[in-house]
Amino acid sequence: MISNKMHQMLKGSSTIREMFEEGKKLATIYGKDNVYDFSLGNPSVNPPTCIGDQICEIVSDTPAMELHGYMNNSGYESTRQAIADFINKEQNTHYDYTNVVMTVGAAGGLNVILKTLLNPMDEVVVFAPYFGEYRNYVHNFDGILVEISPNAPTFVPNLEELASKLTARTKAVIVNSPNNPTGVVYNKDFFEQLASVLTQAQQKFGTSIYLISDEPYREIVYDDSQVAFVPSFYSNSIVGYSYSKSLSLPGERIGYLLIPSECDDFEEIVAACNVANRILGFVNAPSLQQKLVERTLGSYCDLSEYAHNRQILTTELAKMGFEFVYPQGAFYLFIKSPVADDKEFCKVAKEHRVLIVPGSSFGCGGWARLAYCVSSEKVEKALPAFAEIAQHFGLR
Amino acid sequence: MISNKMHQMLKGSSTIREMFEEGKKLATIYGKDNVYDFSLGNPSVNPPTCIGDQICEIVSDTPAMELHGYMNNSGYESTRQAIADFINKEQNTHYDYTNVVMTVGAAGGLNVILKTLLNPMDEVVVFAPYFGEYRNYVHNFDGILVEISPNAPTFVPNLEELASKLTARTKAVIVNSPNNPTGVVYNKDFFEQLASVLTQAQQKFGTSIYLISDEPYREIVYDDSQVAFVPSFYSNSIVGYSYSKSLSLPGERIGYLLIPSECDDFEEIVAACNVANRILGFVNAPSLQQKLVERTLGSYCDLSEYAHNRQILTTELAKMGFEFVYPQGAFYLFIKSPVADDKEFCKVAKEHRVLIVPGSSFGCGGWARLAYCVSSEKVEKALPAFAEIAQHFGLR
Numbered sequence: 001m002i003s004n005k006m007h008q009m010l011k012g013s014s015t016i017r018e019m020f021e022e023g024k025k026l027a028t029i030y031g032k033d034n035v036y037d038f039s040l041g042n043p044s045v046n047p048p049t050c051i052g053d054q055i056c057e058i059v060s061d062t063p064a065m066e067l068h069g070y071m072n073n074s075g076y077e078s079t080r081q082a083i084a085d086f087i088n089k090e091q092n093t094h095y096d097y098t099n100v101v102m103t104v105g106a107a108g109g110l111n112v113i114l115k116t117l118l119n120p121m122d123e124v125v126v127f128a129p130y131f132g133e134y135r136n137y138v139h140n141f142d143g144i145l146v147e148i149s150p151n152a153p154t155f156v157p158n159l160e161e162l163a164s165k166l167t168a169r170t171k172a173v174i175v176n177s178p179n180n181p182t183g184v185v186y187n188k189d190f191f192e193q194l195a196s197v198l199t200q201a202q203q204k205f206g207t208s209i210y211l212i213s214d215e216p217y218r219e220i221v222y223d224d225s226q227v228a229f230v231p232s233f234y235s236n237s238i239v240g241y242s243y244s245k246s247l248s249l250p251g252e253r254i255g256y257l258l259i260p261s262e263c264d265d266f267e268e269i270v271a272a273c274n275v276a277n278r279i280l281g282f283v284n285a286p287s288l289q290q291k292l293v294e295r296t297l298g299s300y301c302d303l304s305e306y307a308h309n310r311q312i313l314t315t316e317l318a319k320m321g322f323e324f325v326y327p328q329g330a331f332y333l334f335i336k337s338p339v340a341d342d343k344e345f346c347k348v349a350k351e352h353r354v355l356i357v358p359g360s361s362f363g364c365g366g367w368a369r370l371a372y373c374v375s376s377e378k379v380e381k382a383l384p385a386f387a388e389i390a391q392h393f394g395l396r
Numbered sequence: 397m398i399s400n401k402m403h404q405m406l407k408g409s410s411t412i413r414e415m416f417e418e419g420k421k422l423a424t425i426y427g428k429d430n431v432y433d434f435s436l437g438n439p440s441v442n443p444p445t446c447i448g449d450q451i452c453e454i455v456s457d458t459p460a461m462e463l464h465g466y467m468n469n470s471g472y473e474s475t476r477q478a479i480a481d482f483i484n485k486e487q488n489t490h491y492d493y494t495n496v497v498m499t500v501g502a503a504g505g506l507n508v509i510l511k512t513l514l515n516p517m518d519e520v521v522v523f524a525p526y527f528g529e530y531r532n533y534v535h536n537f538d539g540i541l542v543e544i545s546p547n548a549p550t551f552v553p554n555l556e557e558l559a560s561k562l563t564a565r566t567k568a569v570i571v572n573s574p575n576n577p578t579g580v581v582y583n584k585d586f587f588e589q590l591a592s593v594l595t596q597a598q599q600k601f602g603t604s605i606y607l608i609s610d611e612p613y614r615e616i617v618y619d620d621s622q623v624a625f626v627p628s629f630y631s632n633s634i635v636g637y638s639y640s641k642s643l644s645l646p647g648e649r650i651g652y653l654l655i656p657s658e659c660d661d662f663e664e665i666v667a668a669c670n671v672a673n674r675i676l677g678f679v680n681a682p683s684l685q686q687k688l689v690e691r692t693l694g695s696y697c698d699l700s701e702y703a704h705n706r707q708i709l710t711t712e713l714a715k716m717g718f719e720f721v722y723p724q725g726a727f728y729l730f731i732k733s734p735v736a737d738d739k740e741f742c743k744v745a746k747e748h749r750v751l752i753v754p755g756s757s758f759g760c761g762g763w764a765r766l767a768y769c770v771s772s773e774k775v776e777k778a779l780p781a782f783a784e785i786a787q788h789f790g791l792r
Contacts, residue, residue: 065439
């Protein structure tokens with residue numbers, strides 16, 4: 001009796017979430033310490049200590065009716081202004097609270113902006129490999145997902161293919177740097193070229209093409225990699241941000257959309273995002289969490305464990321003969337499957353109690369994603385299992 | 397460049413929210429004390445003191461990674477089991493955590509269950525007057541909203557009209573008691589008859605018709621009114637609950653869906669709700685708020701101010717010659733417009749700095765909603781303005 005769409009979804013469901021549940025099952029059988037679950041992007045480092053302190057402080061110094069009550073559907077003006085000020089300082093921009101819409105995480109933000117923009121059959125372009133939920137978010141609004149093929153081994157998107165696939169129906173392009181699942185960080189040259197391709201297409205078709213930059217991993221970068229500020233390259237940019245990873249608060253569902261005033265139809269878009277937040281059932285981003293991020297701007301959890309894990313894994317897996325993308329950001333290692341069928345690779349890994357996700361879940365068969373947001377101890381303990389997997393596939 | 401649907405929405409937008417914003421503007425001009433804003437259902441009584449205390453306790457005694465991390469998309473099992481236990485004790489039922497899905501408020505819950513159930517063109521029946529957002533929620537999934545006419549002056553829905561409007565495409569009926577905007581509480585006889593009508597229609601069409609009971613005002617009742625437990629009357633019942641009103645936490649977005657095991661296709665429904673929570677971008681209900689409601693089950697804010705306001709308003713407005721539904725629950729007074737055009741009534745009220753919402757926003761022209769979730773002092777101060785409005789319309 002459930003809807004046809006949901007019936008199909010249940011069959012496909014999310015491989016990542018399935019593995020999350022499976023990991024819990026394996027942990028019950030073998031003991032948590034003996035399962036090496038690298039399947040889910042669930043932050044493994046504690047939130048900064050200011051988080052707990054600030055929550056109690058906010059509760060004690062904010063009138064309860066203000067703290068837990070309704071506010072504008074786009075969020076508290078003070079929170080939005082504080083975020084605008086913070087971005088202005090970092091990026092030398094001139095935003096104010098009208099440019100910021102608080103959202104139920106980045107997932108909520110993406111749904112809000114897609115609800116705002118998409119007519120049925122409008123096209124949204126993604127670069128494979130991509131976070132599988134993009135497909136569901138686009139389908140929520142009857143949009144068409146258009147994939148650009150994976151560009152191995154660098155995984156920097158192929159902009160010629162993009163140019164050839166932009167049409168009069170292209171409403172948006174989603175970009176995600178630092179990237180899930182590859183860990184690649186796109187450089188300034190890339191964004192300059194991307195902007196040029198999109199600008200030409202806008203002129204050709206007489207349309208607006210919005211570049212939606214999904215940035216939950218903005219702060220998680222290595223080796224002094226620089227994360228580009230997308231609106232500085234292309235005026236029709238919209239940024240979706242989440243505090244899930246930078247503050248290790250994924251369960252709290254807090255993030256924002258940044259909508260620069262330079263965007264075509266800016267005023268209609270922010271008004272529509274406000275309404276979309278309401279009618280999609282979010283109503284507003286959780287109020288206490290809004291106050292929390294307002295007071296902790298510029299605080300980050302200690303990301304050094306991710307850097308350490310990256311160092312161990314890239315060193316040791318290379319020795320074992322695995323090929324992978326050397327990640328510049330996020331906490332993912334994208335490993336080339338030793339056999340053509342990435343599901344077979346992941347199945348064998350699971351037999352060695354290592355949980356990784358097939359690249360086909362990200363639109364990129366032949367590869368697999370390892371999420372190294374786990375303790376370094378776990379990474380170390382998993383190395384013998386990886387060695388066994390390497391041996392199974394006859395790598396060096 | 398925004399979508400056609402959102403373009404239409406912006407034109408219509410929410411009258412209630414508009415008035416909320418307008419109220420803030422008037423407050424800037426005349427001073428907050430001189431504007432009588434009865435437009436929004438924003439709780440006016442403080443959360444119980446245990447709320448602040450418990451938040452700090454939870455932060456101090458729960459590992460941060462557990463407190464702020466991802467969990468199953470349906471919520472923490474412990475929270476869901478605690479809620480099931482609480483309902484079991486109150487209603488003598490036998491639910492467990494599998495019957496409970498934690499949601500981003502009742503608005504999130506309704507969207508999750510409608511996403512789960514609706515194919516495009518499926519019909520969802522509502523009884524006018526009804527919360528205007530139902531229309532948007534149903535349209536989110538391309539469903540058809542079918543209205544049953546207002547049944548003045550009792551506003552207990554006309555079940556003969558319901559029977560005549562049920563079809564093979566009816567997927568759900570939404571019921572809301574205590575009711576927004578009328579304050580009417582439907583009694584057991586009503587639910588028995590409703591169950592009988594729905595059961596007959598299910599047999600006639602060979603379909604399942606789900607009765608979605610939206611219960612954010614469950615605890616707000618007067619004069620020992622009893623709120624029926626809907627699943628005890630009809631097996632295909634699904635309850636949507638929110639802590640927004642009972643704990644005065646509307647900004648925090650925390651509620652749940654109760655899906656009894658007796659529902660047709662129970663297992664598919666709960667699995668689909670889990671997926672819907674994820675793909676609609678909620679991902680999960682805010683984690684800290686889940687822990688909070690788990691620890692404060694059975695706590696309620698002091699609802700006596702609402703009772704007091706109800707007493708003042710019903711006494712004084714009756715004396716002035718206003719007609720209204722005598723409310724048994726919620727914090728709304730549904731007033732008959734002294735003129736046929738309820739928008740004219742609300743316009744005149746606004747000229748006296750009284751903000752109330754036209755009944756046409758709830759599918760019931762000729763009436764208006766007064767939300768008395770304000771301080772009793774505000775209610776007292778507004779009485780002269782109401783007297784002027786009565787005089788304007790020549791009431792006694």
